[in-house]
Amino acid sequence: MKGTPRRRPEGKIVESANTGRGLFQALILAIVLGLTASLSSARTVILEGQEIDRAAGMAADAPRMGWAMSWLRPGIYTTALLDLVPGRSFLFRFPLERIPARQRITQAELILPVEGVEGTDPRLYVWRLAAEWGVGACYDYRKTIPQKIAWTRPGAGGRFSDRAGRPTVVARLVAPGLKVLNVTEDVELWYAGAATNWGWLLTVEDPGIRIQLGAPLITGERQWKLRITHEPE
Amino acid sequence: MSLLLVILDGSPEARPPVLEQSVGNSLTRFMEGERLVSRMFAGLKSSLVLGVIVLALALGTARAEWASNRLVWVREPGAMVMAVHSVQPWLAVGRQGGVDEAVRIYRLEADGQRAASPWVTLSAPPVPAAVKPQTVVDLVFHPREPLLYVRWGWSSESLADPKTRAASTNLGCLAIYPLTETGLGRAELFARGAMFAAGLKPGRMAIEADARRLYLSNLTLGSGIGLGLGSLPLLTNGWPRLSDGEWLPVTINVDVLRGPPNGWGFLACSNALIFGTQFGLATWDAGNRLAPLGVLPIQELVNQIWAGGVAEIPAAYGLEVDRSLAIGVAQSDGFLSGRPQTLTVEGAAFCAPPAVVSRPPMYVAAPSPAKVDLLSINALGNFDGAVESRPATGGKIWDVKYSARADRLYVLQEVTP
Numbered sequence: 001m002k003g004t005p006r007r008r009p010e011g012k013i014v015e016s017a018n019t020g021r022g023l024f025q026a027l028i029l030a031i032v033l034g035l036t037a038s039l040s041s042a043r044t045v046i047l048e049g050q051e052i053d054r055a056a057g058m059a060a061d062a063p064r065m066g067w068a069m070s071w072l073r074p075g076i077y078t079t080a081l082l083d084l085v086p087g088r089s090f091l092f093r094f095p096l097e098r099i100p101a102r103q104r105i106t107q108a109e110l111i112l113p114v115e116g117v118e119g120t121d122p123r124l125y126v127w128r129l130a131a132e133w134g135v136g137a138c139y140d141y142r143k144t145i146p147q148k149i150a151w152t153r154p155g156a157g158g159r160f161s162d163r164a165g166r167p168t169v170v171a172r173l174v175a176p177g178l179k180v181l182n183v184t185e186d187v188e189l190w191y192a193g194a195a196t197n198w199g200w201l202l203t204v205e206d207p208g209i210r211i212q213l214g215a216p217l218i219t220g221e222r223q224w225k226l227r228i229t230h231e232p233e
Numbered sequence: 234m235s236l237l238l239v240i241l242d243g244s245p246e247a248r249p250p251v252l253e254q255s256v257g258n259s260l261t262r263f264m265e266g267e268r269l270v271s272r273m274f275a276g277l278k279s280s281l282v283l284g285v286i287v288l289a290l291a292l293g294t295a296r297a298e299w300a301s302n303r304l305v306w307v308r309e310p311g312a313m314v315m316a317v318h319s320v321q322p323w324l325a326v327g328r329q330g331g332v333d334e335a336v337r338i339y340r341l342e343a344d345g346q347r348a349a350s351p352w353v354t355l356s357a358p359p360v361p362a363a364v365k366p367q368t369v370v371d372l373v374f375h376p377r378e379p380l381l382y383v384r385w386g387w388s389s390e391s392l393a394d395p396k397t398r399a400a401s402t403n404l405g406c407l408a409i410y411p412l413t414e415t416g417l418g419r420a421e422l423f424a425r426g427a428m429f430a431a432g433l434k435p436g437r438m439a440i441e442a443d444a445r446r447l448y449l450s451n452l453t454l455g456s457g458i459g460l461g462l463g464s465l466p467l468l469t470n471g472w473p474r475l476s477d478g479e480w481l482p483v484t485i486n487v488d489v490l491r492g493p494p495n496g497w498g499f500l501a502c503s504n505a506l507i508f509g510t511q512f513g514l515a516t517w518d519a520g521n522r523l524a525p526l527g528v529l530p531i532q533e534l535v536n537q538i539w540a541g542g543v544a545e546i547p548a549a550y551g552l553e554v555d556r557s558l559a560i561g562v563a564q565s566d567g568f569l570s571g572r573p574q575t576l577t578v579e580g581a582a583f584c585a586p587p588a589v590v591s592r593p594p595m596y597v598a599a600p601s602p603a604k605v606d607l608l609s610i611n612a613l614g615n616f617d618g619a620v621e622s623r624p625a626t627g628g629k630i631w632d633v634k635y636s637a638r639a640d641r642l643y644v645l646q647e648v649t650p
Contacts, residue, residue, distance in 0.1 A: 055572060062524035064504065065516065066570035073489055077527040078512070135547060135613075136565035144565040145547050145613075217572065218532060 042106060042231040047094045049221030054199060056137040058155055060087035063139040069215070081115070082213040084124070084204045089155060091129065091137060092216060093199025094226045096190055103230035108187035109180050110169075110200070113214035113223035117173045122209045124179075126169040128186045129198035131162050156201050163201050173211060178223065187228055304605070304623055304642050307347055309337070310650040314437075315632040316381070317643060318374040323352075323412070324634075324643060325381055327369035332357045335369050336383060338412070345641035353417050355410060358385055364400040365391040370436040371496070376444050378471040379412040384449065389432035401430040407449070407465075409472065423473060423480050428452050431460065431493070437586065439499035439506065442544045444471060446519070448506055450496025452484055459488035460495055462508065464519045483519050490515055490528055491537055498586025500542035500549045505567030507549045509538035514551050514562055516569055529569050531560055541586040548614025550597050552583035559587075559599055559608055561616050576616045578606045588633040589614075592640050596621075602629045605644050 059068035062077055069090065070083035082090055099105075110126065131151070136144025139155050142162070152158025159165045169181045183200070190197035204211055216224045307315065311328035318324075322341035328334065336355035340348045357366045367385035374381055385406050392398050405422030406429040412418065431451040439448040449463040463482030466474035473480040487495055490510035500507040506517045515528035531551075538551035538560065549569065551560035557578045563571040581601045589610075590596040596607040597616075602625075609619035628647040635642050 053572075056570065059524065062518070062521060062527060064518065064521075064566065064568045065524070065527045066565075066568055067527055067529050068524065072528065075524050075526060076489065077524055079529055135563045135570050136568070137570060138568065144570075145563075218530060 042229055043100075043103075044227060044229045045098050047098065047226040047228070049216045049224030051094060052092050052216060052221075052224070053095050054091070054093040054134065054137075055217060056091045056133070057082070058089050058091065058137070058139040060139055060155060063154070064141075066136065066138045068139075070212075079215055079217060081215055082202075084202060084211045084213070085209070086204055086207055087155070089201055089203040090216075091133060091156065091199060091201050092224075093129075093197060096187070096197055096228075099191060099228060099230055102233050103191070104233050105184060105188045105191050105228060105230050107227075107229040108182070108184045109225075109227045110183045111223070111225040111227060112179050112181065112202075114173055114176050114179050114211065115214055116176055116212035117210070119206070119209035121206075122173045122211055123204070123206060124169075124171045124173055124211050125167045125203045125205055126171070126181060126183065127156075127163040127167050127201040127203065128189075128195070129156065129163055129201050130160065130195075131156070131158075132196070132198060168200070183226075187226075191230075303345070303640055304644060305345060305347065306625075307643050307645045308627065308648045309645065310648055312628075312631050312645045312647040313369060314371050315634050315643060315645040316372045316374050317634045317636045318379075319376045319636075319638060321374075321379060321412075322639070323374065324636075325372050325374070326645065327372050327383070329368055332366045336372060336381075338381070341636075341639060341641075345636070345639035347643075353412065355383065355417070355420075358405065358408060358422055360404060361400055363396050364404075365394060365397045367404075367406070370434060371438045373438050373440050373447075375471040376440060376442055378444075380471040381410040381412060382438060382440070382447060383408045383410065384436055384438055386434075386436060387430060387432050388434075392430060392432040402427045406430060424449070428454070428463075433460075433494035433496070435494060435498075436496035437498045438496075439501040440467075441501040441503060443503055444469075445503075446501070448499055448501055449482060450499075451494050452482065454484055454486055459486045460493045461486045461488075462495060462506070462517060464506070485517055485519070485525055487515075487517075487526070490526070497537055497554065498540040500540060500544070500564070500567065502544045502564070502567030507540060507542065507564060507567055507569070509540035509551050511537045513573070514538070514540060514549055514560065514569055516567055518568070527569065529562060529573060531558075531573060531575065533558055533575060539583055539586040541588065542614075543589045543591050546589060546591055546595075546610075546614040548610070550587045550589070552581075552587050552599050555582050555584070557581040557583070559583075559597065559616070561597070561610070561614065563614070574616050576608060576618070576620075578608065578620055580604070580622070581606055584630065585632045588635040588642065590635050590642055591637050596642075598633045598635065598642050598644075600630045600633045600644070605630060605633060605642075 056066045057069035062068040068077040069079045070081040072078040133142040142151050152161040156162040189195040309326050311330040313329045314327040316325045325338045333356050334354040335357045337351035338353040340352045370384040370386040372383045405425045407424035408422045410420045431453050433451040436451045447465045452461045452463045454461045461484045463484045465482045468474050497509045513529045513531040536554040540551050542549040549564040559576045561574040562569050585600045588598040595610045599606045604622050604624045607621040609617050632645040
């Protein structure tokens with residue numbers, strides 16, 4: 001008894017499928033064609049670390065240095081590694097000129113080479129910068145040439161003024177490796193001109209946490225990537 | 234101005250045709266007008282192209298003219314180091330190979346040329362019998378006051394002699410020479426003790442533009458501790474700011490950044506000192522005890538780098554010792570900022586710190602033994618890729634210095650007496 005009702009519906013379905021096979025095939029074909037068309041119109045631009053046009057490493061204990069990224073020895077900062085701890089952060093900007101005009105951003109991913117994590121529940125914060133910064137950028141100032149202009153709060157700490165009100169991404173890191181972060185919203189904003197591209201700020205906000213990344217300007221520069229997928233509007 | 238006139242005036246083709254020729258029906262007038270506008274645009278375009286060419290030629294000519302007219306060769310027997318006063322028309326040359334006239338100070342003429350004979354000469358400081366004499370390591374003028382600072386020292390070979398070694402702990406290594414209209418005032422010798430007798434060259438010095446600190450290199454910080462840099466405080470008149478009767482430097486150990494010697498040149502700014510290391514340019518923030526040093530490594534570097542710059546241009550420069558790599562990095566108050574630029578200069582083997590020609594057209598003068606390369610820079614101090622070479626005829630080039638007062642680049646060249 002159990003098998004009969006099953007078989008019937010199955011038979012019905014088969015019958016139904018047989019009768020509508022042409023329609024079904026047409027539908028599949030249409031979907032495949034649509035997907036192909038969609039895929040063929042989408043393009044991906046990959047920006048690498050060497051294309052970063054502005055960068056600065058900020059540290060509270062070296063408030064005027066613009067390249068305070070990691071200790072070579074205690075008291076000696078260098079750029080061989082990006083060693084993020086509370087009070088030490090990194091600013092960087094990818095230019096977006098390589099994205100053609102009249103496009104829609106469908107996805108943007110920031111790829112970062114995480115080399116080490118320490119502490120309980122390590123989290124990396126990615127913030128969209130809201131203020132112009134440039135030559136002389138450091139913990140105290142967002143630029144010093146031609147005039148010194150301070151951050152609203154040191155270390156680009158002013159929410160809504162120096163950086164966006166909330167982080168774009170808070171990434172939980174459990175192990176070293178390449179980390180892919182979704183930054184579509186920021187890239188859309190910049191590309192559409194709704195906000196100026198001043199780049200991102202990477203921070204560690206929680207006490208006891210250390211996150212180490214490959215140096216964006218030396219050995220790790222080819223591992224830093226911004227992958228943007230776009231399609232015609 | 235003539236260039237502007239060419240652009241505004243346009244070529245003869247751009248001039249409107251005689252208006253009477255366009256009299257006719259409205260369509261003809263419209264077409265004539267259209268042709269007129271078209272011809273005017275064509276003329277303006279050709280004028281602009283011409284203008285750009287004239288401007289480029291003018292700039293090129295200005296640069297070539299600058300290099301030929303404003304580069305002054307200072308040919309001197311035993312030449313080694315040189316200093317130019319910022320305010321006074323004085324040029325000092327430190328010489329090797331003798332006690333007498335170890336330093337010669339020349340007046341500069343109105344056209345920036347050096348006078349034929351020295352105005353003042355300085356001999357090495359007196360030493361007890363059987364102690365080897367000191368030689369010049371480096372010299373700098375105070376940026377405003379009529380003072381010359383000379384670092385004297387012994388070679389490592391001289392210090393190997395026990396009598397010289399013993400005496401060196403009591404004899405001063407840093408002399409201040411006051412200059413007056415009539416010549417030399419009463420000189421004084423400072424920096425006594427083993428700290429200052431490292432027996433190393435190069436041992437460049439630097440003084441800030443606002444003259445609050447004098448920086449020394451090659452300071453022996455103690456047996457097994459290492460070699461450091463020192464910052465000596467100055468009074469506003471350029472004389473030592475003493476503490477308990479002693480002129481003691483604030484020191485920093487830089488052995489981890491560069492092996493001895495460490496006096497390859499500096500850019501002394503109001504808050505910090507930029508110096509060259511075997512990794513790249515570095516900053517010493519003498520006012521920061523928590524994190525006083527920062528270095529910006531350059532991957533391509535093999536050797537240490539000669540360092541230099543001027544505080545008023547927001548860039549610092551490095552020249553790889555005996556090689557051809559030039560480095561430029563933005564700086565603000567002595568703190569490095571932004572991504573570095575590198576430039577490989579064909580045929581160069583850099584032999585002294587760079588000098589920055591800070592009046593337009595601006596250059597970084599990069600000396601090699603047989604030539605000086607002029608690396609063109611823009612207003613922000615960035616390399617624009619253009620390089621002009623000026624070969625030396627005769628002896629080896631030892632040093633370059635720029636005087637903004639005279640707008641002259643002085644090139645020190647050793648000649649046989």
